[in-house]
Amino acid sequence: MAAVEVRNGYKYYGSKKNPKIVLNQLNMNVMRGSIYGLLGASGCGKTTLLSCIVGQRNLNGGEVTVLGVKPGQPGSGVPGSRVGFMPQEIALVEEMTVKETLFYFGRIYGLTDDRIREKFKILKDLLQLPSAGQMIKQCSGGQQRRLSFACAMIHDPELLILDEPTVGLDPMLREKIWDFLVETTRNSKLAVIITTHYIEEAKQANYIGLMRNGVLLAEDTPTNIMIKFGTQSIEDAFLILSQRQGNEDQLNQIMSHGKSQTLPAAAPLPTEVIDVHEPTAEKPPLPYVEPQNDNGKKIFFTTKGRLKAMMTKNFVQLFRQPSGIIFMMLFPIIQLSCFYMAIGKTPKNLELGVYSGEVSSYAECFDESLQTIYTVNDTCRFNKLSCRYIQALGDDIATRKYYPSEEAAYADARKANTVGYIYFSHNFSASVYEYIEDSIYASDGAIDNSEIVVHIDMTDQQVGYFMQRKLRDTFSTFMNTVVRECNVSAALVKLPVQFQDPIYGSTDIEFQQYCAPGVVMTMVFFLATLMTAAVFISERMDGIWDRTLLAGVSATEMLWGHLLTQLIIMALQSFEVIVYIGIVFDTYNNGDTTTLIGLLTLTAFCGMLFGLFISVFCKSHTEANFVATGAFYPMIILCGLLWPLESMPAFLQDLVMVLPFTIPSISARNVIEKGWSITHEKVYNGFLVMAGWTIIFFVLCLMGIRRKA
Numbered sequence: 001m002a003a004v005e006v007r008n009g010y011k012y013y014g015s016k017k018n019p020k021i022v023l024n025q026l027n028m029n030v031m032r033g034s035i036y037g038l039l040g041a042s043g044c045g046k047t048t049l050l051s052c053i054v055g056q057r058n059l060n061g062g063e064v065t066v067l068g069v070k071p072g073q074p075g076s077g078v079p080g081s082r083v084g085f086m087p088q089e090i091a092l093v094e095e096m097t098v099k100e101t102l103f104y105f106g107r108i109y110g111l112t113d114d115r116i117r118e119k120f121k122i123l124k125d126l127l128q129l130p131s132a133g134q135m136i137k138q139c140s141g142g143q144q145r146r147l148s149f150a151c152a153m154i155h156d157p158e159l160l161i162l163d164e165p166t167v168g169l170d171p172m173l174r175e176k177i178w179d180f181l182v183e184t185t186r187n188s189k190l191a192v193i194i195t196t197h198y199i200e201e202a203k204q205a206n207y208i209g210l211m212r213n214g215v216l217l218a219e220d221t222p223t224n225i226m227i228k229f230g231t232q233s234i235e236d237a238f239l240i241l242s243q244r245q246g247n248e249d250q251l252n253q254i255m256s257h258g259k260s261q262t263l264p265a266a267a268p269l270p271t272e273v274i275d276v277h278e279p280t281a282e283k284p285p286l287p288y289v290e291p292q293n294d295n296g297k298k299i300f301f302t303t304k305g306r307l308k309a310m311m312t313k314n315f316v317q318l319f320r321q322p323s324g325i326i327f328m329m330l331f332p333i334i335q336l337s338c339f340y341m342a343i344g345k346t347p348k349n350l351e352l353g354v355y356s357g358e359v360s361s362y363a364e365c366f367d368e369s370l371q372t373i374y375t376v377n378d379t380c381r382f383n384k385l386s387c388r389y390i391q392a393l394g395d396d397i398a399t400r401k402y403y404p405s406e407e408a409a410y411a412d413a414r415k416a417n418t419v420g421y422i423y424f425s426h427n428f429s430a431s432v433y434e435y436i437e438d439s440i441y442a443s444d445g446a447i448d449n450s451e452i453v454v455h456i457d458m459t460d461q462q463v464g465y466f467m468q469r470k471l472r473d474t475f476s477t478f479m480n481t482v483v484r485e486c487n488v489s490a491a492l493v494k495l496p497v498q499f500q501d502p503i504y505g506s507t508d509i510e511f512q513q514y515c516a517p518g519v520v521m522t523m524v525f526f527l528a529t530l531m532t533a534a535v536f537i538s539e540r541m542d543g544i545w546d547r548t549l550l551a552g553v554s555a556t557e558m559l560w561g562h563l564l565t566q567l568i569i570m571a572l573q574s575f576e577v578i579v580y581i582g583i584v585f586d587t588y589n590n591g592d593t594t595t596l597i598g599l600l601t602l603t604a605f606c607g608m609l610f611g612l613f614i615s616v617f618c619k620s621h622t623e624a625n626f627v628a629t630g631a632f633y634p635m636i637i638l639c640g641l642l643w644p645l646e647s648m649p650a651f652l653q654d655l656v657m658v659l660p661f662t663i664p665s666i667s668a669r670n671v672i673e674k675g676w677s678i679t680h681e682k683v684y685n686g687f688l689v690m691a692g693w694t695i696i697f698f699v700l701c702l703m704g705i706r707r708k709a
């Protein structure tokens, strides 16, 4: 009975208009209980043929039947546990140990843990596998190949497909593997298709298919092939066939020369020997029943064993490489520490020039016996009042640097040695006295000279604003003490504007508090994005994704496996972030912490799906990094994190409202500063926006993954 039948298999890569034909009306029969050696030069289409047999790819024409079913038919077990596939590349997770790898595949195939242990013992002896605890990346190339072979065999499949399993193995082990295959196929219904470059070793196969340019030139037992072509070796027979095909190709080319280029009609070369085997039994195939045990138990979207296998693999992959732990747990801490230490604090260690025309030596200002305010006949008198201001100014933002003249202070400020300078006129004290005493009747000269003149370098706007604020606040304190000591109404020197207690927040709220919610959200979002994109692209490039699909796991199951893993990590990360900033940086939260953790976890989850979305549509890590970095800056700049949204043009304001961070970071701020709960519209709308983006990315990912699968 045939295990595999291919009839008129036709497959091309590229477009319909410009196809690259890889399989050309190919016919193939593989019998149960036999080994089929598929031989052919590199690039002749062997791997493509195998991928069509296991259901990884579809033929463009013709038919494939595997174990009596069409590959990919729901519930057929192909791809899945009826087939064992060993791809050409290793396609194993480097960070997993030998034992973990076998458990991964065993559980995916629905084997019980006890059965996996049993099989492990058998395969370990047979294939001389490395010790159970050895990591794949510490195994030699040959050891990795043997383990990959063991993974394809662990579940006792009905059909075993091995794409060059013996490459790089020593002759002794090659022989051992062949002996094992011969023995097993002789005593069971197992069918084996094996591709190899070692033509002579294929002599041990029951049947051989000689393939060239997408066509099976001959298919028969090794002995029959040699007899038919009168050769001593299969290699010579292959040579004769290849020459014949070459002549036919030339003939075809001459015949078709000048004809218009349409999709090439398949021009099959007759297979020299076909259907030499017993006729295919036409009995309808028995329905395939998935193994029922603890690991095979259905839960939610998959089986218990598969979920366990996928999540273990995902955690191992992440946490066994130092970069994974650093990225997941240390990066948020490092980034937050940088943010809280570097952003929004009051500048320090600046230098501010000071010139007072009232004093000859600035030491006078710090002389303890100096009296800047004294009373004469119940009237306040001022002496060197500028010293009082200079003392009040202190050095907390900028160190005072004293100058003998205004010109010298100006010259130094021009050289950017100071952030600017303040200047008091020679009759500052007398002018302040006149201003207070005569108020609106004071002379223009007195009003001018009672002012502190300030020149600031405004090229650094933030520093400039901080200096202005400091000088203004100091002036207000200074004047208040002066009038209080002179028993004059403070109202005289106060602005006629009263700032009462703020409705929300505090008067001294720092920029850091304003932008912290946005910074934390963007950070967890993009960490999740980069990590997910990296994991998925690696998985695809290493071949683990395809191999798992071929083991019967659907793309949706794999996607859910990843989502659940990441969700756990993201929740931990959000908790870590909030606890860290709460304890180390003594930040406050007037609202509910659980709401914040929820919003942050949702943000990270959305970031993860964005990473997945990128990885589905990008072919390489480089491409994914370009897209992630390209998205990072617009999202950060446009979300109101750095500058108020209200300053944007109206159309842009409307547009940015739908971006993933704009409304959610306002929501987070509303929880932290205003103490609003999730029932408040301006809090739950942040959740809605983030959930909306999560759903959009999820649907796009699912569409992309399904299309690719």
Ligand SMILES: Nc1ncnc2c1ncn2[C@@H]1O[C@H](COP(=O)(O)OP(=O)(O)OP(=O)(O)O)[C@@H](O)[C@H]1O
Pocket (backbone or CB within 6 Å): 013, 014, 020, 022, 040, 041, 042, 043, 044, 045, 046, 047, 048, 049, 088
């Ligand atoms: N995804 C693809 N897109 C376009 N061309 C492809 C693709 N995969 C394979 N090919 C081409 O199809 C041809 C057959 O490739 P295939 O991998 O099936 O050959 P092979 O016989 O298995 O070779 P090897 O023994 O070196 O593994 C090659 O010319 C290859 O370049």
